[in-house]
Amino acid sequence: MDMIICKLTDRFYQNADATYSLYKARANGPKFFTAVFEGKNAPAPRKTVELTLFGAWEKHPKYGKQFKIERIEPFKKTSLDEAKQRRQATRALGDTGEQVA
Numbered sequence: 001m002d003m004i005i006c007k008l009t010d011r012f013y014q015n016a017d018a019t020y021s022l023y024k025a026r027a028n029g030p031k032f033f034t035a036v037f038e039g040k041n042a043p044a045p046r047k048t049v050e051l052t053l054f055g056a057w058e059k060h061p062k063y064g065k066q067f068k069i070e071r072i073e074p075f076k077k078t079s080l081d082e083a084k085q086r087r088q089a090t091r092a093l094g095d096t097g098e099q100v101a
Helices: 080-093
Strands: 002-014 020-026 032-038 051-060 064-074
Touching: 002 032
Parallel strands: 032 064
Antiparallel strands: 002 020, 002 051, 020 032, 051 064
C-alpha cells in the first residue's frame, strides 16, 4: 500500500449516486495527479487541507496513471517537541547490532 500526503483541490467527476469520484490532487510542489475514490462519504475538495491518502497506483487504459484511494486520514504535522522526543527515544536505543543495507 502506498501513502501520499496531498491536497484534493478539485472534484471534476462524480457519478449520479455519489459512489465514484475523481479528484485533481496536488502533492508537493506544482505536480498534480488524479485520485479515485469509490464508496459513500466522498471527501469534499479543499485547496488548503492536507490529507494522508492510502492506496495504490493503477493504470487506467484511457486516462493513464491514477491513485486509487483505499483510506483517507487528516494529515497531522509533528510538533517540534514531539520530533525532539522521537529523536531522543531513537538515540536511547543505541546500537542494536543490526546491519542496514
